[in-house]
Amino acid sequence: MSLLTHLRRLEAESIHIIREVAAEAENPVMLYSIGKDSSVMLHLAMKAFYPARPPFPLLHVDTTWKFRDMITFRDQLAARLGLDLLVHINQDGVAQGVGPFTHGSATHTDIMKTEALKQALDKYKFDVAFGGARRDEEKSRAKERIFSFRTAQHRWDPKNQRPELWSLYNTRKHKGESIRAFPISNWTELDIWQYIYLEKIEMVPLYFAAERPVVERDGGLIMVDDDRIPLRDGEEPMLKKVRFRTLGCYPLTGAIESEADTLSKIIQETLLSSSSERQGRVIDHDQSASMEKKKQEGYF
Amino acid sequence: MAHQDALIAQDIEAYLRAQEQKSMLRFITCGSVDDGKSTLIGRLLFEAKLIYEDQLAALQADSKRVGTQGGDIDFALLVDGLAAEREQGITIDVAYRFFSTEKRKFIVADTPGHEQYTRNMATGASTADLAVVMIDARKGVLTQTRRHSLIVSMLGVRHVVLCVNKMDLVDYDPAVFHRIQNKYLSFAASLGFKDIAAVPVSALRGDNITERSEATPWHDGPVLMPYLETLSVDEEEQAAPFRMAVQLVNRPNLDFRGFAGRIGSGSIAPGAKVKALPSGKESTIDRIVTFEGDLEDAVAGQSVTLTLADEIDISRGDVICEAGAPVETSDQFKTTLLWMSEQEMLPGRSYAFKLGTATGLAQLAEPKYKINVNTGEHMAAATLNLNEIGVCNVALDREIAFEPYAQNRELGGFILIDRLTNETVGLGLIDFALRRATNIHRQALDIDKSDRAQLKGHKPLVLWFTGLSGSGKSTIANIVEKRLHKLGKHTYTLDGDNVRHGLNRDLGFTDADRVENIRRVGEVAKLMADAGLIVLVSFISPFRAEREMARSMVGDGEFWEVHVDTPLKVAEARDVKGLYAKARSGELKNFTGIDSPYEEPDSPEIRVNTVETSAEEAAEQILVKLRELGVLSG
Numbered sequence: 001m002s003l004l005t006h007l008r009r010l011e012a013e014s015i016h017i018i019r020e021v022a023a024e025a026e027n028p029v030m031l032y033s034i035g036k037d038s039s040v041m042l043h044l045a046m047k048a049f050y051p052a053r054p055p056f057p058l059l060h061v062d063t064t065w066k067f068r069d070m071i072t073f074r075d076q077l078a079a080r081l082g083l084d085l086l087v088h089i090n091q092d093g094v095a096q097g098v099g100p101f102t103h104g105s106a107t108h109t110d111i112m113k114t115e116a117l118k119q120a121l122d123k124y125k126f127d128v129a130f131g132g133a134r135r136d137e138e139k140s141r142a143k144e145r146i147f148s149f150r151t152a153q154h155r156w157d158p159k160n161q162r163p164e165l166w167s168l169y170n171t172r173k174h175k176g177e178s179i180r181a182f183p184i185s186n187w188t189e190l191d192i193w194q195y196i197y198l199e200k201i202e203m204v205p206l207y208f209a210a211e212r213p214v215v216e217r218d219g220g221l222i223m224v225d226d227d228r229i230p231l232r233d234g235e236e237p238m239l240k241k242v243r244f245r246t247l248g249c250y251p252l253t254g255a256i257e258s259e260a261d262t263l264s265k266i267i268q269e270t271l272l273s274s275s276s277e278r279q280g281r282v283i284d285h286d287q288s289a290s291m292e293k294k295k296q297e298g299y300f
Numbered sequence: 301m302a303h304q305d306a307l308i309a310q311d312i313e314a315y316l317r318a319q320e321q322k323s324m325l326r327f328i329t330c331g332s333v334d335d336g337k338s339t340l341i342g343r344l345l346f347e348a349k350l351i352y353e354d355q356l357a358a359l360q361a362d363s364k365r366v367g368t369q370g371g372d373i374d375f376a377l378l379v380d381g382l383a384a385e386r387e388q389g390i391t392i393d394v395a396y397r398f399f400s401t402e403k404r405k406f407i408v409a410d411t412p413g414h415e416q417y418t419r420n421m422a423t424g425a426s427t428a429d430l431a432v433v434m435i436d437a438r439k440g441v442l443t444q445t446r447r448h449s450l451i452v453s454m455l456g457v458r459h460v461v462l463c464v465n466k467m468d469l470v471d472y473d474p475a476v477f478h479r480i481q482n483k484y485l486s487f488a489a490s491l492g493f494k495d496i497a498a499v500p501v502s503a504l505r506g507d508n509i510t511e512r513s514e515a516t517p518w519h520d521g522p523v524l525m526p527y528l529e530t531l532s533v534d535e536e537e538q539a540a541p542f543r544m545a546v547q548l549v550n551r552p553n554l555d556f557r558g559f560a561g562r563i564g565s566g567s568i569a570p571g572a573k574v575k576a577l578p579s580g581k582e583s584t585i586d587r588i589v590t591f592e593g594d595l596e597d598a599v600a601g602q603s604v605t606l607t608l609a610d611e612i613d614i615s616r617g618d619v620i621c622e623a624g625a626p627v628e629t630s631d632q633f634k635t636t637l638l639w640m641s642e643q644e645m646l647p648g649r650s651y652a653f654k655l656g657t658a659t660g661l662a663q664l665a666e667p668k669y670k671i672n673v674n675t676g677e678h679m680a681a682a683t684l685n686l687n688e689i690g691v692c693n694v695a696l697d698r699e700i701a702f703e704p705y706a707q708n709r710e711l712g713g714f715i716l717i718d719r720l721t722n723e724t725v726g727l728g729l730i731d732f733a734l735r736r737a738t739n740i741h742r743q744a745l746d747i748d749k750s751d752r753a754q755l756k757g758h759k760p761l762v763l764w765f766t767g768l769s770g771s772g773k774s775t776i777a778n779i780v781e782k783r784l785h786k787l788g789k790h791t792y793t794l795d796g797d798n799v800r801h802g803l804n805r806d807l808g809f810t811d812a813d814r815v816e817n818i819r820r821v822g823e824v825a826k827l828m829a830d831a832g833l834i835v836l837v838s839f840i841s842p843f844r845a846e847r848e849m850a851r852s853m854v855g856d857g858e859f860w861e862v863h864v865d866t867p868l869k870v871a872e873a874r875d876v877k878g879l880y881a882k883a884r885s886g887e888l889k890n891f892t893g894i895d896s897p898y899e900e901p902d903s904p905e906i907r908v909n910t911v912e913t914s915a916e917e918a919a920e921q922i923l924v925k926l927r928e929l930g931v932l933s934g
Contacts, residue, residue, distance in 0.1 A: 003534060004601045006324035006405035015603035016562045019547040023616055023657070047591040048560070050605070052552035135396050142395040142410075162724040163393050163419060163640055165426040167562075168654050168715050172722040186407055188398045194319055268312040272305065 007195055010187055014041075015048040016167060017146060017183040018130070022048075022055050024171040025128035025179070029086070031117075032058040034070045034204060035247045037132035040192055041184055043201050045130075046081065057084035059120055059129070063112035064089060065100060065249035067225050073204045088120035100251045101230055108249070118154045121178060128171070128179045136188040146185050152176030193267045206244045207266060209258040213237040220254035245270070322400065325528060328409040328424040328457070330448035331434025336465040340434065340503035341397055341408055342375025347510050347525065348399035375503070394424040403529040418451060418673060418687040419640045422727060425455035426713065429533040432461045433484075437470045437500075441483045447673045453491035454636065454689070454729070456709050459533060460488070460496045463524065467516065468502040474518040492706075495531075499524050537600045541625035542566035542574070543703070543711060545656035546618045550605050558589055558605035559614055561657070564710040566622060568606070569597040573623035576614045577701035582623050583608040617658035619701035619711065627703050627711060630733030631696040636671075636705075637664070639684035641718065641725035647683065648815040650697075650849045651725065655714035658700045661852065662716060663819070665693040666812075683812060684726075693734060697852070705729035720845055752832030758789050759931045760829040762854045763922070765838045766847060766901065767864030768893050769879055770871035772910040772918070776864060777838040779919035784834060789932065792828055794821055796839040809890040815846055822850035829858055834931070842898045862922065863904040868893045870911055 004012070021028050030045060032038050045054040060074060078085035090098075093111040100108040121129060135141050145161050147169045162170050173179060184192070196203065213224040215235045222229070224237040229251060231237070242255035243266070260269045307315045331337040397408040409424030411417065425431065431452040435445055449460070462484055470476045481498040488496060499508050500516050501524060507513035510525045543564045550558040568574075572585045588595040589605040598604045606620065614620070621627050639645050645664060653662035667690035670681040684690045705712030716726040753759050763780070765773040777793055784791045800807070804820055807813040818841050828835045841847050851859045871893070872880040883891035890896045901907075906925055908918035926932055 003323060003538065004599070005320060006322045006400075007320065009324045009601055012562055012601055012603040016547070019560055019603070020657075023548045048603070049550060050591040051556060051558075051589065052550050136398045142397060143393070163423045163727075165423055165715055165724075165727050166709060166713050167427075168656075168713070170654065170715060170717050170722070170724045172652065172717055172719075174722065186396065186398070188400070188405075190400070191405070194316060197316055198320060264312045264316065267316065268308055271308045271315075 007191065007198060010184075010191060011044065011047070011195070013167070013186065014044045014183040017169075017181060018045050018048040018054075020167075020169055020171070021128050021130065021181050021183075024169075027124070027126050028056040028128040028130070028181075029059045029121075029124065029126040030054070030056055030130040031132070032060050032074070032085075033132065033247075034060065034066070034074050035132070036192055036196060036203060036207065037134065037184060037187075039201050039203060040187070040195055041130060041132045042077075042081075043199060044183060053082060056130075057086050059086045059088065059124075059126075061113055061116045061120060062087050062089045063108070063116070063249050064094060065108070065112070065228075065251060067204075067206055067223070067247065067250045067253075069206050070204055070247060077202070086120070086124070088116055088123070090116035090119060099228070100249055101228070105252050109252075112249075121154065126178065127173070128181055131180050131182050132184055133182045134187050134189070134192075135185050144182065144185065146182050147171060148180045148182065149173065150178045150180065152178075154178070189270065190267075193263075193270060197263050197267060203263075204247060206247060208263075209241050209243040209261045209265075211239045212242050212255065214240050214242055214255055221257070223250055223253075223255055225250040318402065322403060322405055324405045324407070325430065325531070325533060326407045326409070326428050327430040327432055327461075327528070328411070328421070328428040328452065329432045329434065330411075330421065330452065331444075335434040335436045336503045337410070337434050339375045340432070340463065340465065340501070340509075341410060343503045343506060343509055344406075344408075344525070345397065345399050346375060347506075348401055393420045401525065401529055406528065418447075418638065418689070421448060421451045422455055422638050422640075425452045425457050426709070426727070428452070428455075428457050430459040430461065430528070430531065431457045432463055434463050434465055435480055435484070437464050437466045437476055437480065440480050441487065443674050445484070446487065446675070449488055449491055450673055450676060453488075453493065456705060456713075456729075458492070458494040458536075459531060460493050461524065461527065462496055462498040463503075464498065464500050465503055467500045467507060468505050472500070472507075472515045474500075474516075477516075477519070497522050497527055499527070534600070537565045538567065540565035540600075540708070542568045542572070542620075542622040543627060543708065544568075544604075544606070544620045545658070545710065546614055546616055546620060547657050548616055549614065556607070557611070558607045559620060560603070560605045561620075562603045563598055563600050564656075565600045565708060567597055567599040570594075574608070574620050575623040575626045576612060577619050577621060577627055578629040578699045579613065579618065580626075581612040581614075583610040583612050585609075617656070617700070619656065621701075627701045627708075628733055629699045629701050631699045632734040633694050633696075633702075634731045634734060635692055635694050635714075635728040636689065636731060637667075637684060637692050637694075637716075637726050637728045638689050639686055639726050641723055642686050643718070643721075643723075643725065644686075645684040645726065646815050647812050648819045649843075649845055650719070650852070652717035652719050653694075653696060653714055654717065655700060655702060655730075656711050660700065661697040661719075661849075662714075663695045664716075665695070667692045691731075692728075694728065702730055702733070704732055706731075718845075719848065749830055749832065752830075756790050756832045758834065758933065760832050760834065760858055761926075761931050762825045762829050762835045762837060762850075762859050763862055764825075764841070764847065764850060764859060765836065765862045765864055766841045766904075768866060768868060768871045768898055769840055769891070770874045770876050771864040771866035772915055773838045773840075773864045775915045776862075776908065776910075776918045776922070777836045779915055780922050781836055783919065783923055787932065789834055790832065791834045791836065793836040793838060794825060794828075799824075799839075809896070811843075811896075814842065814896075818843075818846035818850060822846075822853045825850065826853045829854055840892050840898070842892045842896065844899045844901065847901065860906060861901050861904040863901045863907045864910060864918075865900075865907050866910045 090112050098108055098111045145164055150156055214221040215237055221242055240257055243258045244253055244255055260266045329337050395410045397410055399406050409428055411420040411424045464477050464480050477500045498521055500519055501508045507515055508523045512523050544561040546559045547561045550560050570585050575582045586607045586609045588598050619627055647664050647666040650661045650663050653660045667681045667684055669678040670688050670690035681690055703711040712730045714728045715724050718725050765777050767773050774795055781791050781793050804817050807817050825835045825837050882888040883894040892898050
């Protein structure tokens with residue numbers, strides 16, 4: 001009798017969580033961000049309901065500043081899997097011309113991501129939204145529940161979270177309240193990469209090193225993904241072999257110089273790397289404990 | 301992981317293949333910060349190279365600034381990020397840490413803080429395979445050591461590592477270590493642990509953490525990390541009979557009907573005979589369906605979809621078992637409860653109940669006793685408060701498939717939820733089913749409610765009048781009954797004051813007694829409605845939960861809530877019985893509206909306002925409704 005490996009245990013736990021949501025939620029949705037964690041979560045959802053398709057749509061909150069490669073990948077994947085993909089853009093934000101260069105990363109993220117997500121959840125009246133957050137991502141996430149409760153105003157009330165015993169989840173809520181469910185809470189970054197490797201999960205090309213036009217800015221490398229980036233004096237886009245460790249809005253996501261153009265090389269690089277994952281994300285550096293604050297405001 | 305860097309650099313593919321074979325262990329650390337718990341976790345993360353250079357640089361800076369270790373790295377700072385949040389009043393029940401070695405991935409449940417400790421530890425222990433019990437070598441076995449061990453034992457943790465820490469501060473004296481070890485072993489003998497490994501360590505200096513320390517040549521027992529890496533913990537669940545709680549029925553088209561769930565124990569293969577409970581129907585496994593293709597067998601821990609050879613009715617909440625060794629079913633249990641809410645437990649109130657994938661309503665009896673977590677002593681108790689553990693009978697509104705918790709955590713552990721606040725208020729462990737439930741079977745009777753209704757010429761109904769004392773409930777109920785009687789309808793009125801002189805004369809006015817008061821009246825009203833009567837219940841019934849309980853007992857279509865809506869100041873001004881005056885003077889305690897709450901109905905079937913409407917008019921409104929809805933014709 002074979003005992004299960006750690007990846008198979010994690011997989012089984014995540015599938016269990018995804019099915020619990022499907023069984024108990026009235027109108028669930030899976031938040032799909034196109035990144036590696038989302039890709040794993042979606043893959044697990046495909047497994048959970050096989051031979052049926054997942055009984056919920058995907059929701060992508062498009063800030064209009066995502067890498068073009070991400071959008072292409074998203075649309076092709078949804079079509080290939082036959083999934084219902086909802087894309088929501090905060091049109092008020094678009095009308096006001098909100099963007100990271102004009103308004104700064106904090107305001108841009110707040111309006112085009114956090115506000116947009118709330119708009120979408122209200123519009124479709126989703127009561128449970130799957131998210132791909134992991135507990136190892138950041139110190140303050142270590143204590144996050146798998147089922148996280150939000151008030152009718154989408155706020156995370158730290159005092160009103162429920163103890164989670166065994167794999168029993170209390171999913172009861174009042175009208176208007178909602179739940180974020182995190183099925184890959186117990187996965188680490190390394191688990192994610194190993195699983196992608198093991199399962200041959202398709203990834204956005206941006207994770208793989210390639211020649212891309214970048215500029216050096218504030219100690220990081222920012223990709224010139226389109227002509228909306230205002231070049232500063234002396235900045236000249238140059239081709240460098242780079243890749244991304246995390247994906248977000250292109251002006252807010254730093255590239256790293258890399259030769260890793262295959263999955264195993266990426267894992268090799270990650271394992272031997274000497275800096276933690278979120279370094280590439282400008283958003284975390286805005287202020288300390290910023291994740292916690294964003295969560296209270298409804299970012300996740 | 302550090303020594304694997306060479307392999308990673310040279311042959312990443314070989315490394316990844318080796319990684320795929322890792323197993324997983326979940327453990328909980330018990331002890332306070334003073335015992336060096338955070339230092340130990342920090343040390344394990346460090347040894348597993350889970351700390352990146354940028355984190356290490358920050359850690360070194362922090363250690364110099366606020367650390368307690370002079371110039372050395374203070375590992376506790378790695379995991380103490382939660383302290384600040386605790387000061388902000390954020391509830392942290394458990395923080396989870398992750399690290400992995402070349403053999404295993406570890407998930408550590410860390411339960412910070414002293415307050416809420418019982419509840420937090422229980423939460424962390426519920427998913428743990430093993431407990432690391434920390435003891436400060438200078439202090440030895442303390443009251444808290446006993447408390448921690450009792451809780452992890454109760455939650456079914458069967459493997460313990462006793463870490464006698466700070467050995468450096470007692471000069472690595474073997475006598476100190478052995479004294480603590482022996483004391484712990486004799487105290488823990490009754491707790492049912494399968495194995496207890498004692499390790500002398502210094503988390504700070506790294507003694508006996510990953511490698512055998514030269515400072516303890518006398519120690520012939522295990523070293524912490526190698527022990528955690530190799531201990532086998534899931535043999536029992538693999539060897540137990542097959543059980544799977546059904547999460548959902550997968551029905552993509554008419555040709556496929558699969559039952560999805562995670563296998564709780566045992567193993568299964570196509571052709572195996574299975575039984576579904578509580579229905580008791582049997583069939584044979586046809587296929588084990590997964591995304592990767594059908595499996596030849598599947599084992600505990602795997603999430604699968606099963607199809608059966610026969611079309612038998614199975615739904616969420618049912619358990620599929622090995623036919624030759626099925627689980628039991630029952631609706632009444634002796635249980636051990638841990639109360640997790642600031643609102644004390646109310647015996648008699650019905651709470652939402654969840655076990656495995658089954659849900660229902662549970663009524664709790666008064667505790668038989670509560671358990672002192674420091675001494676294990678039994679004490680008398682009328683209720684359970686936050687963090688208290690007690691033994692209590694629980695009655696469900698339906699039969700469920702279960703196993704005693706000691707045999708099966710998944711089918712023996714349940715949570716209780718407050719139906720109004722939706723808060724998780726308690727956890728419970730099934731000890732065994734009560735014989736009275738197994739032996740008392742409901743008798744099916746040939747004459748039913750509809751036969752009786754036909755004879756009487758009207759439908760049965762419970763009109764439940766709720767409102768403050770002096771609101772006019774009894775006056776209006778009395779008029780309604782007189783009018784119905786005149787029309788030749790069969791009625792009966794249950795009046796709060798009258799019932800308290802007889803059936804409920806043993807009850808007072810505490811919250812718990814009020815709940816029991818309503819439960820009994822609800823049962824009586826249900827019997828009378830079953831006998832075909834129109835029952836008028838006139839009770840203050842101040843709590844929503846109990847009115848909802850009465851509604852669920854009687855059945856939705858036959859229960860009408862009538863809210864006699866009179867503002868407190870009007871009722872108090874009337875003070876027909878002089879009770880408000882007594883309550884205001886303090887002569888009468890627990891009086892609804894004064895020092896005991898009244899929870900207004902959210903959406904009663906009928907609301908009558910006795911300020912603008914007379915009692916006669918209110919009664920007329922009710923009769924009009926009864927006619928409209930066809931209650932008065934058979």
